[in-house]
Amino acid sequence: MKTWIVALAIGLVGIAPAAWPQTHQPYAGLQARPVKALPDQQIADLRAGRGMSLALAAELNGYPGPLHVLELATPLGLSDDQRAKVAGLFDAMKREAVPLGERLIAAETALDRQFADKTITASSLGEATRDIASLQGELRVAHLKYHLTTLELLTPEQAARYSTLRGYGSGQHAPGHHR
DSSP: OHHHHHHHHHHHHHHHHHHHHHHHOTTTTGGGSSSTTSOHHHHHHHHHTOOTTTTHHHHTTTOOOHHHHHHTHHHHTOOHHHHHHHHHHHHHHHHHHHHHHHHHHHHHHHHHHHHHTTOOOHHHHHHHHHHHHHHHHHHHHHHHHHHHHHHHHSOHHHHHHHHHHTTSOSOTTOOOOOO
């Protein structure tokens, strides 16, 4: 038993130095990003009006999103009227989210530029980060509110079926409807 423990300890000591550079350089390579705080995929998602998990509080608590309802229109048995209304909600959400995403990218770019140009001050830092936080909040509201409206267009049975189809369980605990 002691031999096994000694061998394990020697092996771990041999591995540890190889792991050190990885732990001390987690941001290596990110300095080449156009906007340091935003990965390319997130920029693309913001420009396309995608949800980026901003509406998980709604989605995982029984408030379906319009895009996913449209994707599941056939198994949900959406009527033509429901499909048209949900498509309208999705289009409205994108019309709202895309400009907010562009504004958020611009705000992050401006903050990044202040740091790159070494012109950042405590005051401008506070203003820029408050602006970014406000835009993030507006963007989240833009996604969440369409989940509320989408639920109102579904029957309780469709909402329960949605939860099942999305893998959230039996759908037995769908929130109340206003239909």
